[in-house]
Amino acid sequence: MSWWGKLIGGAFGFMLGGPLGALLGGALGHQFDKGLRGMEPLGGGGPRPGDQARVQTAFFTASFAVMGHIAKADGRVSRDEISLAEAVMDRMRLSPEMRRTAIRLFHEGKDSGFDLDAVLDQFRREAHRRRHLLQMFLEIQLHAAYADGSIDTAERRILDRIRERLGFSRHEFEHLENLVKAARFFTGEGARPGAGAPPSRDRLAEAYKVLDIAESASDAEVKKAYRRLMNQHHPDKLVAKGLPEEMIELATEKSQEIRAAYDTVMESRGKK
Template sequence: MSWWGKLAGGAFGFMMGGPLGALLGVALGHQFDRGVSSVRSGLEEQFEPGAQERVQMVFFTAAFSVMGHLAKADGRVSEDEIRLARQVMERMGLGGEQRRLAMELFNEGKQPGFDLDAVLDQFRQECRRRVNLIRMFVEIQLAAALADGEMHPAERRILLHICERLGFPRFAFEQLERMARAGTRYDHQAAPGSRGRSLEDAYAILGVEAGATDAEVKKAYRRLMSQHHPDKLVSRGLPEEMMKVATEKTQEIKAAYEQVKAARGM
C-alpha cells in the first residue's frame, strides 16, 4: 500500500513527529473532520526512519507547506498565487482528497508562525544522501515561483535560503533556475500558433552551451535523464502522486535533446 493509502486508512498515525508531523496533523485535522476514520488509530504500526513511505510523506508535507510560505514571500498571497498553486497541484495530477490535503498544507505554510528552517532541517535529515530527491524538491519550488512567468526578488531570496539550508549549492540552483526559465519558454513555444521552440532554450534545458561537444551534450542528457527518472525518484522517496512532474520533465529533456541532435546532425 502507498503512503497515501496508509495515511487515509489511519495506519500512519502521528509517528512522524517534529514540525512536519505537526503540520500534517493540523492539515489532517481539517481534512478528516468530515467523518473519515481517525488517523490516530494504528499508532502501533511503526516505520523505520528514512523508510520510503515515510520519506514520501515527509516530501509531500514539506513541498506544499514550503510552497505556501514561498507564495507569501512578498508579504501577501494574492488570488493569482492561490490559482497558480492549484495549477501546480493539477499539473501533478493530484486527486480530490490529495489536492485538499495539499491546499491545507499550502495554507499552513502561509501562516505567520510557520517555521521554515525547522521544516527544512527535518526534511534534509529525512532525505539525507538522496541528492536527486532534494534537487526535485528545489525544482518543484522553482516551478511554483515561475508559474506566472516571473519571479519576485523576495521569492528568489527565499529559494536561495532554502538551498543553503538543504545544502544545495548556489551554482547548482542558478543552473536549475536557467533551465527552469528555459523550460517555461520551451513549453510556451510548443503551443499551437507559436513560432516553434528555440534552439537556445533547448541547450539551456540540457544545461550546456551551444559550443559544447557532441559528447558533452550526450553526457548532459544522460545525466539529466538519470536524475529525473520517475521510477528511481519514487524508489528514493518521491511520492508516487508527484511522478507526473518527473515524467513531464523527462519528456521536456528528451524533446530538447532531439532538437539539439537534429540541429547538429548527430
C-alpha cells in the same frame, strides 16, 4: 495500499513528529497530530527516516507548505500563485481528501509563524539527503516562484535559503532555475519548431542551458549531459527514492523537456 491510504487508515503508525508532523497534523486535525507525536505500532519499530512511505509523506507535506510560504513572500498571494498550486494538484490527480489536505498545507505555509528552516532541516533528514529527490523538491518551489512570470526580491531570498538548507551550490541552483525558465520552449505550443524547420536562436540557447553545457561542447559531451539529466529525473527512480506516486507526472514532464532540449541541440547539428 498507497502511502496515503496507510497514513489515513492508521496502518502507518509512525512517529513523524517535528515541524512536518505538526503541519500535517494541523491539516488533518488535532487528533491526528497527537497520534503522529505519540503513536507507536504494535510490535515496535515502524517506518524510520529514509523509509519510502515516510519520505513520501514528508515530501508531500513540505512541498505544499513551502509553496504557500513562497507565495506569501511578497506580502500577498496572487491569483497566478494559487493557480500554480492548483495546477500541481491537478497534475497529481489528487483525491478530494488529498487535495483538501494540500490546500490546508499551502495555507499553513502562509502563516507568519511558519518555520521554514526547521521544515527544510527535517525534510532533508527524512529524505536521507537523497540528492535527486531534494532537487525535484527545489524545482517544484522554483515553478511556484515563477508562477506570476518572475521572481521578486523576497521570493529570491527565500529560494536562496532553501538552496542553502538543502545543500545545493549556486551553480546547481542556477541550472535548476534555467530548467524551469526554459520549460516554455519545450512544452505545450513551444515543444517543437515547425516540421523540418531549424530551431530558433532563443530556443537553441535555452536548450544548451537546460543541458548545462556550452555550445562548443562535443557531441559526446552533449550526450553525456543528456544522460546525466535523464538519470536525475527518471520518474521510476524518483518514486523509488520517495517521490509520491501522485507526483510522477511532474517528473515525467521534466524528462520530456530534457529530451526536447537534447533533440533541439542535435537537430541544430544535423544529427537528427
